[in-house]
Amino acid sequence: MTQLALVIDLNVCVGCHACVTSCKQWNTSGSAGPMSDDRPYGKDPTGTFFNRVQTFEVGSFPKTETVHFPKSCLHCEDPPCVPVCPTGASYKRKEDGIVLVDYDKCIGCKYCSWACPYGAREIDEHQKVMKKCTLCVDRIYDQKLPEAERKPACVLACPTSARLFGDVHDPDSMVSVAIREEGGYPLMPEWGTQPSNHYLPRRKTKMHIHEDELVRVDNPLAKEQFKVPDSDDPFLEDASSW
Amino acid sequence: MHPAFSVIFLTTLIGVGQGLFLGLFTAQYYSAFKLISVENAQGFYSGGSLVALLFLFGGLGASFFHLGHPERAWRAATQWRTSWLSREVIVLPAFIFIVFVYGALYYFGWDPNLTSANLPAGQLSFLVGVAGTVVCFALFLCTGMIYGCIKFLQEWHTPLTPLNYTLLGTASGFTLAAGFAASYAPELIRFFGELAVILTLVAAVFRIWALLRNFRIKHRSTLQTAIGVRHNQIVQKAQGAMGGSFNTREYFHGRSAAFLKSMKYLFLVLTFVIPVLLLVLAMSTGINSLLGLAFAVQYLGLIAERWFFFAQARHPQNLYYQTL
Ligand code: SF4
Ligand code: SF4
Numbered sequence: 001m002t003q004l005a006l007v008i009d010l011n012v013c014v015g016c017h018a019c020v021t022s023c024k025q026w027n028t029s030g031s032a033g034p035m036s037d038d039r040p041y042g043k044d045p046t047g048t049f050f051n052r053v054q055t056f057e058v059g060s061f062p063k064t065e066t067v068h069f070p071k072s073c074l075h076c077e078d079p080p081c082v083p084v085c086p087t088g089a090s091y092k093r094k095e096d097g098i099v100l101v102d103y104d105k106c107i108g109c110k111y112c113s114w115a116c117p118y119g120a121r122e123i124d125e126h127q128k129v130m131k132k133c134t135l136c137v138d139r140i141y142d143q144k145l146p147e148a149e150r151k152p153a154c155v156l157a158c159p160t161s162a163r164l165f166g167d168v169h170d171p172d173s174m175v176s177v178a179i180r181e182e183g184g185y186p187l188m189p190e191w192g193t194q195p196s197n198h199y200l201p202r203r204k205t206k207m208h209i210h211e212d213e214l215v216r217v218d219n220p221l222a223k224e225q226f227k228v229p230d231s232d233d234p235f236l237e238d239a240s241s242w
Numbered sequence: 243m244h245p246a247f248s249v250i251f252l253t254t255l256i257g258v259g260q261g262l263f264l265g266l267f268t269a270q271y272y273s274a275f276k277l278i279s280v281e282n283a284q285g286f287y288s289g290g291s292l293v294a295l296l297f298l299f300g301g302l303g304a305s306f307f308h309l310g311h312p313e314r315a316w317r318a319a320t321q322w323r324t325s326w327l328s329r330e331v332i333v334l335p336a337f338i339f340i341v342f343v344y345g346a347l348y349y350f351g352w353d354p355n356l357t358s359a360n361l362p363a364g365q366l367s368f369l370v371g372v373a374g375t376v377v378c379f380a381l382f383l384c385t386g387m388i389y390g391c392i393k394f395l396q397e398w399h400t401p402l403t404p405l406n407y408t409l410l411g412t413a414s415g416f417t418l419a420a421g422f423a424a425s426y427a428p429e430l431i432r433f434f435g436e437l438a439v440i441l442t443l444v445a446a447v448f449r450i451w452a453l454l455r456n457f458r459i460k461h462r463s464t465l466q467t468a469i470g471v472r473h474n475q476i477v478q479k480a481q482g483a484m485g486g487s488f489n490t491r492e493y494f495h496g497r498s499a500a501f502l503k504s505m506k507y508l509f510l511v512l513t514f515v516i517p518v519l520l521l522v523l524a525m526s527t528g529i530n531s532l533l534g535l536a537f538a539v540q541y542l543g544l545i546a547e548r549w550f551f552f553a554q555a556r557h558p559q560n561l562y563y564q565t566l
Contacts, residue, residue, distance in 0.1 A: 042485075048488070052481075052482030052487075053480075053482050056471070056477065058471055058473045058475070080392070084324070085325060086319075086331055087314070087318050105314065106314075107312070107318055108310020109327065111327050114557070115392050119563075121488075123488050127310075128310025186470075190463060
């Protein structure tokens with residue numbers, strides 16, 4: 001079984017929104033039609049997005065930390081949004097575990113969005129159908145693209161490589177190794193949705209430097225050890241016995 | 243959640259229609275055993291069915307305003323194996339059909355005996371009535387479970403949700419039946435009026451029980467589990483959208499806590515207190531117009547009740563939208 005998913009490293013995400021814009025660009029230009037916007041340059045811009053980056057501040061000054069938090073559909077292994085759909089428009093693909101919406105079947109009843117605890121689905125206010133992240137299903141299998149580009153648009157766009165893409169059921173894939181070895185965790189595990197996407201936590205990079213690492217014992221240039229000899233001191237010739 | 247008026251009208255209107263049908267069948271049941279007698283049976287049952295149909299169609303019509311693509315609504319009947327919404331989409335037209343048949347049988351007076359055994363007359367309509375009652379309760383269950391089955395909407399995830407849909411619909415239907423009886427079968431005013439009072443009081447008990455339960459509710463999801471950072475103090479600085487999004491519109495009622503609270507007291511008074519007083523007053527004074535007033539007030543109360551029902555539910559996704 002294959003379960004494609006993203007692993008998002010909160011430790012390196014800088015909150016630049018490159019994944020948001022590249023996602024929008026790719027998915028608004030696809031055959032499924034645009035992701036409509038309202039007042040994009042007006043006072044209250046709003047529109048349909050598959051992916052958003054939020055920012056949280058953890059702790060209080062001076063012990064604060066900024067966490068940038070990209071948020072999209074997690075392609076849950078047990079997705080509560082799918083069984084509630086009355087039309088069968090929402091479905092989970094057997095072959096790769098991607099959760100998709102068939103825009104030609106969706107009646108826009110919004111029930112699936114109520115049944116997603118993460119708020120990962122958004123209705124398109126103009127096409128009146130439910131939209132969500134497709135893991136760029138229309139590009140990851142595209143034989144016309146060079147192999148290295150058969151990845152979701154957000155993954156390719158991320159300047160810090162905070163987004164990894166792969167099969168989380170394959171224990172040796174990059175994503176599985178990252179989850180296992182870097183402490184990857186799911187969101188809201190309490191609802192049993194088993195999100196496929198995982199997040200890697202913030203990790204403090206700490207170095208322990210000991211004194212003897214700062215001062216090299218045998219450093220010939222170490223100033224603190226270099227003593228200028230005065231005239232009473234024996235010379236090397238005095239000490240030598242040839 | 244953001245209360246959508248299409249859904250508020252759908253659930254309250256079909257509730258009244260279902261309750262009224264249950265009222266009609268209750269009367270038929272009692273008269274079959276000669277406990278009451280209905281003088282103008284043809285006019286009362288067929289007229290009552292027509293009124294019930296009007297309410298059911300009103301609800302059905304309101305539901306279409308909720309859909310983005312109503313022309314594809316037939317597709318919604320396909321996933322009945324997993325989706326309560328799909329089940330409702332099947333059961334509601336089935337119920338409408340049965341109510342139509344029930345009313346038509348009475349209107350055309352076509353009610354043959356099905357067996358030669360020594361049973362009371364009106365066997366065919368009685369059988370249709372039994373089927374209608376079963377489907378009616380199935381419809382209440384479907385409607386309630388649409389909300390009750392979402393486990394992380396903890397305010398709704400309780401057997402009290404379908405139970406309250408059933409009780410509130412039935413109570414309002416019986417109140418309407420009392421008002422309807424005033425013009426078609428005055429001998430049934432007491433019968434329906436007393437049942438309406440009892441049902442309204444029972445509904446009040448369970449609705450208040452649900453209120454108390456939700457008052458003490460402890461939400462399982464927190465901002466900590468939502469973003470996976472263990473710290474007591476997390477403040478959101480950006481939501482990922484400047485002018486709001488579907489997430490900020492669909493899941494928030496957008497009113498103050500004081501407004502929510504006043505809505506709660508409003509619906510308690512309008513749905514339960516005033517209708518009971520008006521019903522009792524109407525039955526003791528014989529002023530029949532008070533019965534219609536009782537129904538009108540109770541229906542207004544139900545709109546407020548449904549608004550509150552939606553507004554009170556706090557969706558876990560709201561944790562990602564802290565700075566609203
Ligand atoms: S994140 Fe939400 S929309 Fe995506 S699969 Fe899970 S429940 Fe469904
Ligand atoms: S909005 Fe569309 S995808 Fe979602 S439950 Fe309704 S029909 Fe299914």
